[in-house]
Amino acid sequence: MTETAHDAGALRERALTTLVTARDRTTLLTSCVADPDLTAQHSPLMSPLVWDLAHIGNQEEQWLLRAVAGQEAIRPEIDSLYDAFEHPRADRPKLPLLPPGEARRYAAEVRGRALDVLESTAFDGTRLTEAGFAFGMIAQHEQQHDETMLITHQLRRGPQALTAPDPDPVPLFTGPAEVLVPGGPFTMGTSDEPWALDNERPAHRREVPPFFIDTTPVTNGAYLAFVEDGGYDDPRWWAPEGFEHIRRHSVTAPLFWRRDGRQWLRRRFGVIEAVPPHEPVMHVSWYEADAYARWAGRRLPTEAEWEKAARYDPAGDRSMRYPWGDADPAPEHANLGQRHLRPGPAGSSPAGESPLGVRQLIGDVWEWTASDFLPYPGFRAFPYREYSEVFFGPGYKVLRGGSFAVDAVACRGTFRNWDHPIRRQIFSGFRTARSEAP
Known part of the structure; x- marks a missing residue:
């Protein structure tokens, strides 16, 4: 042959x-x-x-x-x-x-x-x-x-229709809360991934100043502190249009959450359960993620920052396909493919850690970034404009990394998702960042 x-x-x-x-x-x-x-x-x-x-x-x-x-x-x-x-x-x-x-x-x-x-x-x-x-x-x-x-x-309302085993329990994550990503250029996007879609192309160099990024996604427990501190009632933390939206629609917590006495519960695929404190927060809009980050004295990472944290290997000064390298995802790398019906606890999948020490960048929850959905320099629509091009502009924010509901074929270090900043029904979470002190 x-x-x-x-x-x-x-x-x-x-x-x-x-x-x-x-x-x-x-x-x-x-x-x-x-x-x-x-x-x-x-x-x-x-x-x-x-x-x-x-x-x-x-x-x-x-x-x-x-x-x-x-x-x-x-x-x-x-x-x-x-x-x-x-x-x-x-x-x-x-x-x-x-x-x-x-x-x-x-x-x-x-x-x-x-x-x-x-x-x-x-x-x-x-x-x-x-x-x-x-x-x-x-x-x-x-x-x-x-x-x-x-x-x-x-x-959907009604009895549970889908079942799947829970992710394996992991020890409580006690590693560093944030990781320094060094400044300098890196290669963003791809020109040689065979099945990459048009908005991931072409590869190009981006200069990114040094910054810190959360080691894991923001958890339910951390987000609950924002809720309990009156975060949804304080306009200081919100983009004006976001605060107007949550007021108009009486949004006071992530979608599917409700308070029962002193306990917070959530509905997950037909099952009512206590909100797990160590799981990444999910079903939050871009406005909610942005407000939490401001409340915490931080910000959302830009799309370029997120991708550098996920793909950059300082030892080889190169961009990898995934945080762990170029190999296709395996179960030990990331929570993908609907194997589970929930994110894994913060700190899960150490085998999927990036060279800089950032975890859970692929799978578990989609992560909102600060960036609008825009074309890369040299973008060409293929094979049809309606896949990406018609969505470019400030009306959509970029999400990265996939979720437990994403299959590996539709999730890469370069893969880009986007949605309106008010959307909460999607499996969306986030992590925060901060600029390095001068």
């Missing part, structure tokens, strides 16, 4: 594995509840689960069957129904959506044909097929919608 044939075989196997992993998860998320729960809208912020299911199949059809293989459309009449830009989420229940059984059959037919396309596609043709990019893009797209569907499950 030639080296080229060997490389193609390895790419084909990787694409097959990621596609199958994503579909297994989609099946779990759409089979653990009855059909009425699939067609119901559990929050105006989210689509009905059955919309996500058919949308996953439709995107796969458009890109793998039509764009890569040149096949005729299976169901061209449904394209507009599952166009995320044509219909806001709140309006999707009113559309003539495919019912659950038909949506399952459609997605399965597309997948069967897509696997045939995978077997016959050469990986040295167009940019869309180079290194199997289109297959990686579709696997990432499905996993992103799986995370979206998991958010819908969290918002």
Whole structure:
């Protein structure tokens, strides 16, 4: 076997594995509840689960069957129904959506044909097929919608539908509270990660002054001190528009928290439990994260600071794929892939620590940064503007690092997520930073 044939075989196997992993998860998320729960809208912020299911199949059809293989459309009449830009989420229940059984059959037919396309596609043709990019893009797209569907499950009222083992307990973290990240340039973004998406590209040099960053994400216990100190009532800590928002919507604590006498409880996938003090805080908006950081005398890290803390190896003066190196994530590195339905305690996954000593930069909770979502110098939209370009601007803040709900295929040291600064239903937390004293 030639080296080229060997490389193609390895790419084909990787694409097959990621596609199958994503579909297994989609099946779990759409089979653990009855059909009425699939067609119901559990929050105006989210689509009905059955919309996500058919949308996953439709995107796969458009890109793998039509764009890569040149096949005729299976169901061209449904394209507009599952166009995320044509219909806001709140309006999707009113559309003539495919019912659950038909949506399952459609997605399965597309997948069967897509696997045939995978077997016959050469990986040295167009940019869309180079290194199997289109297959990686579709696997990432499905996993992103799986995370979206998991958010819908969290918002759903009713008995518990999903179960998973808890992360292994770890000793209480007693390491340093913060880590110094040295000043100087580093390489941000990527030009050679085969399945990186357009907003991660191209690699470019960034100058970052020295700064300190939290060793672990901010915990529930630390955030509770802000709540109990009246943080939600004090406009000193809040961006004006953020304070106006929480006043208007009576926000007084992270989403899904409630006080029961002297105890704080939370709802997590249908289960009511005490808020665990040593777990990273979750379901907070950018405004809440920013207010906490101000209250604590600190700030949110910029996106460039976050990435340098996560990827920079001072020994080799290079940027790595992940905090632990270039190897793909393993369970000991990070809490990913919905293996658990919660973050691990602060200080978990020491094998995933960065060379500078920062922990849990990948997995557990998405981390808000101070930065707006903007293109990198030399950005080019690919393969369509609607993936990234239409979102660039001050209306969206960048989140980094993934969460327990993210699959490894859709999470890298360069991976960028973004959302409105008011959003709280996402699995979002944060860590804080401060500039080095002059």
